């Protein structure tokens with residue numbers, strides 16, 4: 001009603017790009033999986049739509065879909081999800097830079113396919129697509145399509161926002177904290193990665209469906225690897241960690257490209273892709289000045305000027321929501337963790353040699369030893385983050401050696417990490433709620449449609465309860481990264497407690513804590529012991545250990561050299577010689 005036609009077309013292009021960028025924010029910014037191949041999924045949506053809309057001799061099995069935009073969308077989504085599932089199953093198992101390289105490979109392959117098939121019009125493409133219709137409505141002109149495109153963008157944004165503010169969203173964010181952490185909190189890492197991948201592919205396909213009706217013809221060029229890189233640029237410019245970054249990035253990139261394509265040839269007096277050069281320089285500059293993109297920069301600037309933003313959750317009253325069911329703890333004194341002959345070799349280095357230990361319900365056992373003694377290696381094997389070379393680990397009577405961290409967490413063994421693994425920009429409450437992942441039920445769809453509120457209230461109430469237990473209830477709404485290191489360690493303990501463990505593995509829980517905080521932590525661990533939880537901890541603070549624990553195991557060079565009551569161990573000649581560096 002108010003803008004000239006060219007601007008409406010531009011806004012439509014921005015909306016189409018924003019849908020793809022939104023998928024990339026979920027996949028790359030939130031989930032940490034870089035994909036260069038999203039344009040290929042846009043192509044799948046666009047080509048399916050164009051083919052079903054123009055092909056005169058459709059196979060009998062697809063006759064029902066001829067000329068129907070809804071059927072074209074359903075077929076496009078089905079095809080995209082099948083292709084993305086296959087690609088995801090192959091590429092998402094790759095790690096490091098192999099994963100983005102994998103996405104380049106299939107991005108190139110799909111692009112080549114579009115130009116190869118004769119029935120898809122080769123490099124000329126498919127033309128004369130009928131307009132988009134919905135019942136008796138026809139969306140033909142840019143102003144009409146504008147409503148459909150931006151209605152879809154806003155709906156996708158709303159559903160994505162709901163999703164991130166849920167159990168499934170926390171699982172997705174947890175991927176950024178490291179896969180070992182996510183899996184140790186009970187998150188199915190591969191499934192979560194695949195879900196994010198499928199979601200982003202579906203959003204790209206949706207954009208392709210709308211693109212086909214906007215252009216009324218399709219050819220391979222807009223779905224090339226270059227386009228895939230452009231989408232990534234948009235997300236980097238807008239801010240990969242923010243949903244609004246998709247809108248900002250798509251808007252700034254598309255508008256600037258339009259402007260520069262017009263302006264630069266006139267300024268330079270020559271025709272060429274000069275805008276690509278300018279974009280390259282702009283991106284490098286932006287990455288230096290504002291690595292969080294425009295949305296990140298705006299958030300930081302806002303905070304600097306006006307203080308912290310409004311908390312994402314209203315203050316949570318743990319008593320207001322029903323408690324989550326708790327697992328029955330084994331009777332005090334029952335052996336819960338039994339380790340025999342545990343050996344872990346890294347090439348020629350034996351980090352753990354023939355270790356044996358038994359941990360009982362309602363007991364605190366400390367593993368101490370100088371740096372490099374093999375304590376973390378032991379923890380990693382017990383929690384499923386690493387696999388023993390030899391030996392047995394029995395948890396509650398079942399052999400768990402070789403189980404993954406998720407399965408072990410599900411069985412009731414939860415851990416914290418020597419190097420704190422929290423999501424610094426996420427609230428303390430949300431970080432802690434990741435620990436309760438397996439105690440929630442709501443999946444993706446329920447979360448996106450906001451049908452998960454009762455489940456979510458129970459999870460957040462549990463997170464608040466555990467935070468209060470470690471003395472950090474007042475910090476629930478703070479960003480985890482704003483807390484001191486000692487407090488962050490306590491947040492990790494609260495997160496582990498959220499999983500309702502029967503065995504708690506704490507890797508250096510007192511490191512960085514002040515005296516009063518250590519006393520409070522010791523009191524908490526005594527309470528847990530009295531309730532029947534078994535606690536195994538690695539700690540260097542000898543005062544803390546000796547005044548708290550029931551038994552101590554001492555390791556040196558991967559081997560156990562002593563085990564017993566704290567007073568006995570302190571007098572043990574081998575410990576004095578090897579660990580404390582003094583002779584007996």
Ligand SMILES: Nc1ncnc2c1ncn2[C@@H]1O[C@H](COP(=O)(O)OP(=O)(O)OP(=O)(O)O)[C@@H](O)[C@H]1O
Nearest residue numbers: 346349351369370371372373374375376377378418
């Ligand atoms: N993934 C790995 N690959 C090769 N060597 C490893 C690996 N992990 C640990 N090690 C080696 O195993 C030995 C034991 O390391 P570990 O981290 O378990 O010791 P630690 O007792 O926890 O030490 P600290 O108190 O410093 O954390 C060290 O020599 C270490 O370099």
